[in-house]
Amino acid sequence: MMNRKVHVQAIINGEEVEFLCEPRQSLLEVLRETLGLTGTKEGCNNGNCGACNVILDGALVNSCLVLAVEVSGRAVTTIEGIATARGLHPLQEKFIAHAALQCGFCTPGFIVAAKALLDQNPNPSESEARQWLAGNLCRCTGYDRIVRAVMDAAQAQEKLL
Amino acid sequence: MTTLSADEKKQAYGVIGKNPLRHDGTDKVTGRAQYGADIRFPGMLYGAMLRSPHAHARILSIDTSKAEAYPGVKAVVTANDLPDVESKIAELGEGTINLRHQSNNVLAKDKVLYFGHAVAALAAINPHVAEEAIALIDVKYEILPPVLDVRKAMQADSAILLDDMRTDELGKKGDIPSNVAAHSQEQVGDIEKGFQDASVIVEREFFTSMVHQGYIEPQNATAHYNPDGQITIWCSTQGSFGVREQVAEILEIPVSKIRVIPMEIGGGFGGKVGVYLEPVVVLLSRKSGYRPVKMAMSRADVLAATGPTSGSYIKVKMGANEAGKITAVQAMLAYEAGAYPGSPVGGGMGVMFAPYRIENALVDGYDVLVNKPRTAAYRAPGGSNAAFASETVIDELCERLGMDPIEFRLLNGAQEGDRRVDGPVYGRIGFVETLEAAKNSPHYRAALEGPNRGRGVASGFWYNYGGRSSASASINSDGTVSLLTGSVDIGGTRTSLAMQLAESLGIPAESIRPSVADTDSVGYTEGTYGSRTTFATGWAAYEVGKALKEKLLERAALIWETESGTIQFENGAFSFDGKQMTFAELASQLNETGGPIVASAGVRPEQSAPTFATHIVDVEVDPETGKVDILRYTAVQDAGKAIYPDYVASQMQGGVAQGAGWALNEEYLYDDQGRLTNASLLDYRMPVTLDLPMIETIIVEVPNPGHPYGVRGVGEVPIVPPPAALANAIYNAIGVRMAILPMRPARIVAELNRQKG
Numbered sequence: 001m002m003n004r005k006v007h008v009q010a011i012i013n014g015e016e017v018e019f020l021c022e023p024r025q026s027l028l029e030v031l032r033e034t035l036g037l038t039g040t041k042e043g044c045n046n047g048n049c050g051a052c053n054v055i056l057d058g059a060l061v062n063s064c065l066v067l068a069v070e071v072s073g074r075a076v077t078t079i080e081g082i083a084t085a086r087g088l089h090p091l092q093e094k095f096i097a098h099a100a101l102q103c104g105f106c107t108p109g110f111i112v113a114a115k116a117l118l119d120q121n122p123n124p125s126e127s128e129a130r131q132w133l134a135g136n137l138c139r140c141t142g143y144d145r146i147v148r149a150v151m152d153a154a155q156a157q158e159k160l161l
Numbered sequence: 162m163t164t165l166s167a168d169e170k171k172q173a174y175g176v177i178g179k180n181p182l183r184h185d186g187t188d189k190v191t192g193r194a195q196y197g198a199d200i201r202f203p204g205m206l207y208g209a210m211l212r213s214p215h216a217h218a219r220i221l222s223i224d225t226s227k228a229e230a231y232p233g234v235k236a237v238v239t240a241n242d243l244p245d246v247e248s249k250i251a252e253l254g255e256g257t258i259n260l261r262h263q264s265n266n267v268l269a270k271d272k273v274l275y276f277g278h279a280v281a282a283l284a285a286i287n288p289h290v291a292e293e294a295i296a297l298i299d300v301k302y303e304i305l306p307p308v309l310d311v312r313k314a315m316q317a318d319s320a321i322l323l324d325d326m327r328t329d330e331l332g333k334k335g336d337i338p339s340n341v342a343a344h345s346q347e348q349v350g351d352i353e354k355g356f357q358d359a360s361v362i363v364e365r366e367f368f369t370s371m372v373h374q375g376y377i378e379p380q381n382a383t384a385h386y387n388p389d390g391q392i393t394i395w396c397s398t399q400g401s402f403g404v405r406e407q408v409a410e411i412l413e414i415p416v417s418k419i420r421v422i423p424m425e426i427g428g429g430f431g432g433k434v435g436v437y438l439e440p441v442v443v444l445l446s447r448k449s450g451y452r453p454v455k456m457a458m459s460r461a462d463v464l465a466a467t468g469p470t471s472g473s474y475i476k477v478k479m480g481a482n483e484a485g486k487i488t489a490v491q492a493m494l495a496y497e498a499g500a501y502p503g504s505p506v507g508g509g510m511g512v513m514f515a516p517y518r519i520e521n522a523l524v525d526g527y528d529v530l531v532n533k534p535r536t537a538a539y540r541a542p543g544g545s546n547a548a549f550a551s552e553t554v555i556d557e558l559c560e561r562l563g564m565d566p567i568e569f570r571l572l573n574g575a576q577e578g579d580r581r582v583d584g585p586v587y588g589r590i591g592f593v594e595t596l597e598a599a600k601n602s603p604h605y606r607a608a609l610e611g612p613n614r615g616r617g618v619a620s621g622f623w624y625n626y627g628g629r630s631s632a633s634a635s636i637n638s639d640g641t642v643s644l645l646t647g648s649v650d651i652g653g654t655r656t657s658l659a660m661q662l663a664e665s666l667g668i669p670a671e672s673i674r675p676s677v678a679d680t681d682s683v684g685y686t687e688g689t690y691g692s693r694t695t696f697a698t699g700w701a702a703y704e705v706g707k708a709l710k711e712k713l714l715e716r717a718a719l720i721w722e723t724e725s726g727t728i729q730f731e732n733g734a735f736s737f738d739g740k741q742m743t744f745a746e747l748a749s750q751l752n753e754t755g756g757p758i759v760a761s762a763g764v765r766p767e768q769s770a771p772t773f774a775t776h777i778v779d780v781e782v783d784p785e786t787g788k789v790d791i792l793r794y795t796a797v798q799d800a801g802k803a804i805y806p807d808y809v810a811s812q813m814q815g816g817v818a819q820g821a822g823w824a825l826n827e828e829y830l831y832d833d834q835g836r837l838t839n840a841s842l843l844d845y846r847m848p849v850t851l852d853l854p855m856i857e858t859i860i861v862e863v864p865n866p867g868h869p870y871g872v873r874g875v876g877e878v879p880i881v882p883p884p885a886a887l888a889n890a891i892y893n894a895i896g897v898r899m900a901i902l903p904m905r906p907a908r909i910v911a912e913l914n915r916q917k918g
Contacts, residue, residue: 022289024289025289029288032198032199033201036201037192038192038195038196038198038199039191039192039193040192041196041198041377041378041427042198042379042457043377043378043379043427043460043842044460044841044842045459045460046460046841046842046843048460048841048842048843049377049460049842051377078192079191079192080191080192082191083191088187088190088191091190092187092190092191095186095190096182096183096186096187096190097182098807099180099183099653099807099808099810099811101186101189101190102428102651102652102653102808102811102812102815103376103377103378103425103426103427103428103429103651103652104185104188104189104190104194104425104427105196105376105377105378105425105426105427105428106377106427107189107190108190108192111190129850130850130851131850131851133849133850134849134850134851135849136849136850137375137377137842137847137849138377139374139375139376139377139428139430139815139818139819139847140428140651140652140811140815141811141814141815141818142811142814142815142816142817142818142848142853142856143818143848143849143850143853144814144853144855144856145807145811145814146850147850147855148855
């Protein structure tokens with residue numbers, strides 16, 4: 001009975017969410033197809049591009065490599081949960097200000113990955129930022145502006161705290 | 162840093178040359194922007210494609226009965242569902258394509274010509290059912306010998322891909338089947354005499370592998386076939402009107418029956434101009450009882466069956482006299498076209514010696530079929546392969562002559578009035594300005610020290626395309642202007658276009674609301690390719706601004722009871738006889754003065770103006786492992802006029818990154834049966850953050866006299882110099898000349914070992 005659906009309850013972007021999914025469905029597929037959270041992108045579906053990055057209980061993961069049933073009882077943050085009621089997150093503001101995107105397709109993954117970085121290292125060096133972001137592919141920018149935006153967002157966040 | 166040439170007077174712009182926040186920035190950093198795969202409709206079906214496991218085979222039979230009977234499957238299609246399109250050549254963004262080949266590429270007809278060639282498709286209730294069912298389609302093949310090497314493919318005893326292919330030999334059709342689709346030639350002067358005049362001659366062979374554009378968003382398309390025959394397509398494309406034309410031709414449907422809605426696009430670089438999925442989802446929608454059908458490619462399919470640009474074999478011979486002047490050049494280029502003709506060998510032939518004043522040249526190019534995917538344009542198509550060859554040979558000439566590479570290029574650099582080897586005579590160009598800027602750059606003036614470190618320089622050229630563009634705009638009562646264009650925005654062009662309209666109206670960029678319109682909502686516009694959007698669609702936006710201004714002046718004249726010619730319009734304000742009215746004040750009075758103001762413009766500049774780039778790179782090579790670390794990189798480029806400088810610089814940086822990947826890591830790896838063995842983003846190794854330093858940019862501005870704001874294209878040329886610049890730096894670091902791309906670690910170690918004996 002492969003297609004029997006499983007009931008899953010999870011916290012997604014701070015809100016309790018319930019959904020039905022097949023055991024074979026990835027978190028990425030359920031986020032996009034079932035929950036309509038299409039900000040999380042599919043670039044490769046095998047963990048090599050980072051476009052589907054989400055934060056799962058504080059850890060950065062590729063949502064294409066997580067089964068949806070695995071998030072039962074856990075907390076997921078997607079790109080849609082990065083901005084706050086006050087407005088854009090400093091990372092989002094700095095990505096725009098530094099022109100750190102061209103096509104924008106990899107951008108949600110980068111911002112989620114950078115958020116996970118700043119959550120645990122609020123003041124990364126350039127080399128720490130590059131190390132952390134090496135799991136995310138961008139084909140447009142050459143990374144220069146992305147790294148600058150992340151470093152600058154770290155500074156901006158420090159000032160806020 | 163921006164360097165203005167001395168003879169160009171700086172024009173004072175209010176908007177152009179600044180960096181407003183891009184209009185779609187918030188949508189793209191919050192995940193709200195809608196890309197093709199993000200859409201869903203009630204009752205939507207999901208498509209899947211069956212692809213050939215063989216590189217070269219005859220299709221004997223296709224049995225779809227089991228798949229059709231599978232629960233949840235709603236429609237199955239094969240090439241039998243496509244009309245028999247006749248051979249007809251169509252323009253297809255920086256190249257042409259035979260529509261029959263295009264049709265056969267969308268769904269294979271009698272033969273499969275590469276690993277991953279589409280054979281059959283179906284639509285089902287969800288993607289998992291679609292995948293299960295696709296495996297039930299039974300195809301019987303007669304396997305044929307794969308043709309995988311460009312030079313072997315040219316030999317008379319090679320297996321033949323297309324039985325009706327006859328070589329176009331310098332304009333004359335051959336009479337025997339061949340894999341050489343075309344041989345073309347460019348000739349000027351007398352190379353024999355030129356080489357006699359040379360005191361130094363360098364002749365080398367080069368090999369490059371197929372590489373992919375590597376956009377992060379896989380191809381996707383959704384179609385709805387309405388029972389009244391009207392078709393809507395939502396897709397990821399560089400050119401919505403091009404999709405409309407191709408689908409119309411392939412399915413033999415009038416263009417007016419098709420509306421293409423271009424979604425946000427996750428990168429293209431030339432690879433999203435030709436259609437793959439669009440005709441198939443249209444057929445599936447019709448066959449499934451008019452349900453919307455969405456299909457997206459897997460990454461493996463993207464790599465196996467879309468895009469790549471040609472691998473190539475190139476032979477170059479160059480001579481220079483004692484003073485360092487180039488006396489003659491000769492080259493032979495053979496480019497892999499993939500399964501159907503249309504490699505960018507012509508682009509390569511033209512790029513190869515374009516930066517230099519050359520009196521004696523002979524260049525031969527061959528467009529060659531091999532059992533690999535049909536190649537597509539990739540950023541300055543054909544240019545990087547060619548410049549890798551010519552610019553490393555120039556480096557060797559410089560070494561033999563004891564000349565600085567920038568001085569050599571300054572001595573030989575093409576200027577206004579010089580004739581390119583392929584014919585055209587240059588107007589005002591900025592090559593020398595890029596060399597001067599490179600020479601005076603902080604990077605070139607800084608010493609590079611340390612073992613196994615080296616510096617390389619290379620230059621590059623790109624033609625830049627013009628083409629057809631339309632724009633429409635309407636004035637809103639709050640003093641803003643809504644701008645519609647048909648240009649898909651891949652890298653901030655909503656803003657670079659809005660800025661040109663804003664400039665012509667004297668209002669801020671933020672007062673423009675730019676949108677990308679579908680094919681029913683705006684005039685014909687060619688795709689976002691050929692470095693043409695900011696140039697040509699920007700020109701249309703400028704024309705729209707002029708037209709709006711005329712109409713606004715008439716309204717102001719009505720209000721002030723005068724002739725419109727007596728009214729001044731400057732910096733967004735109208736004035737007459739001591740009275741003043743801002744743009745916004747007038748915009749709020751449109752209703753009372755005659756109703757809405759709307760303007761449209763269509764433009765068709767044939768050609769933009771060429772651009773040049775000069776790159777400097779420092780590397781450190783680990784002689785044990787062969788790994789190349791890029792320590793510092795500076796890209797210098799003539800933008801004509803940089804409308805939106807941050808995004809010009811970003812194009813330069815992105816081109817460098819792609820060029821560095823091409824140079825050092827990226828390649829298609831086929832086994833001896835022609836199966837692609839690295840069809841994943843782990844094994845097809847594109848640069849990541851750790852592979853690159855910050856990339857310094859120097860924008861030179863030698864305005865294009867053929868554009869209202871002096872724009873030249875900027876997107877393509879930055880990918881041309883990197884492979885050669887890196888090869889030259891590697892030589893400078895460890896003393897080995899690399900002749901094969903990519904210059905991956907194992908190849909460098911092998912060359913070092915060979916050198917040691």
